[in-house]
Amino acid sequence: MDSKKIIFAVIILSAIFLRLYALGRGDTLTDEVLISFRAVGMLDFDEAEDQTTPLEWLDPVRPWWTHLSFHDHPPLAFLAQYLSMNILGETTTGFRFPSVLAGLGTLVLTWFIGKELGGKRIGLFAAGALALTTNHVYISRIGLQESLVIFWITATLFTYLRVVRSHSISKFIYLGICLGMAFLSKYTTFLLVPIMGAHLVWSHRDILRKHWRQFLLSLGIGVLIFFPVLIYNAGLYFTYGHFDFQFSYLAGQHPPQWGVTPGKEVGTLASRIMTFIPILVSVNSPLFLLIALAGGVLMSVRWRQFLLINLAFLFYALFIIVILGPSHRFLSMLTPFFAVASGVWLAWFDEYMRGGWRRVFVLTICFASVFEVLYAYNSQIKYYPVGSPVTAYAKGARSENFNWGYNELGEYIERELEGKRPAKVFTMRYKFLEDVHEGALRRQELQRLTPYSAVVVYDYNIYNVAQLWLLDRLNIYHAWPVVSIPQYVAFMRAQGYTNPLNTGFENYYFIIATDAVPQKGLERRTNDAALFEAELRRLEVMPLPITNKRGEEVFRVYTVRPRS
8 A cells, every 4th residue: 555545544543532532621711602502402592691593682582593404503513513413312412523533634635735746755744733732622622613614715716726726616615605604604804805805816816807707606696595594694683673693783783672782792903913823822732842943944936836825824814803703713714724835845844855864854753643542532531631831731722511510510411300301390481492392392292201200409509511411411401400599599589499409399409509610700690609509508408529530529510419
């Protein structure tokens, strides 16, 4: 077998291991939950106080156009996670798996892009760099949209390269399909249009003059695929006079429903420029960045050959600095360009090394590859990284899914409720949520699950994103009575109950968080949990400690069951 094929197979297998092994590890702490929670039922509702949705405004009516998109993002990532969870289960692995597939697809496309620009050697080194680099491992192991975004960016750029080399109508159709799918993944992909436009004007004006109708066809196909989102925005505009959350922000609209715009506070331009490099360093190994920097210098010298990648990097880097802000997930969009730059530098060395120097080069590549694998493993897969940040692991990537102990709480609750269905449910405040409950109860009855009278009451101070996936999901999509302590106290008062252990249920679970896990911000915390826990101790209810993987007590669960 050809040695290049063997090397590529090793690269693919390494990439699969780093992205798929122990995929469910890592607490659900980021906006991945804001996607996955809604993807469970393709329902645009996530308990947000500051960013309500049209479903809440329009209840009890749900116009047909509300099914076409979501109020803050296009629907592709939601749909991918919905399909994945229907196959793999409603788990962290289930909703993160599309990111793995997209990450592996990006790796293959990076190989093709490198090959298209400079030959098989560049493609192979670029794919190897992307397979092992921590930043791409991180974004491929978390349920954010960016892994899909990166896949469709690279797919569009590769298809565009084929278009300018072969002007067949099928290539233009493929380009339009890739553009449309990119638009459906996230609005940040709109930047692909000016990138390709700049490249055409700079290097291929003859092609643009000759085939401008075909390029318009590609754009038209992309817009047609994106059309459901346009209809959704038209429905919003004619009903409320503004567009969705992202488009209304870009249009300078300030609807009263979104008086607060979370995610848009990105600091001053000076602060974004100052933090760009430190944040970039926090999510990549220094070795990868140094090789990519050297490759970037070489690509700037050969700027005609690598103009498309240089333009794409420049446009997205400026876009991140000026508009988005340099967060970990946004910087991941630059990683394929860094990988191509690394491939250019390594291929240049490989081409000119001879004799003993070549053996030194090959040995160095092997040691560097082992370092990158261990660095990525330490940063993303190992429960708790060892060594120092930067030199031994990427602190920024680790913080996105750190193993604080929320997963252990989720595992405990799932075990307690496995094979059961709620014998008693709470009334929901929206009709569309009542409809979701009714559907869940019908499915549970058809599955012949055992009726179980239970209520789960949790500490309001629990980190809101983790709470959404671990607790609110059970309430919204499975009809379990799951409420915060303040809600439970209000329920007791409304129903005239005085004993928290006697409110019409048979089994009680009271969850109290400790300081060993992240909680809501200080400005939103209350002392309700401390007062409630004191009352439980007065009633002589003993807690069950929930510990994380390093033995810290992260939650106390006070359980009360019927006396046998």
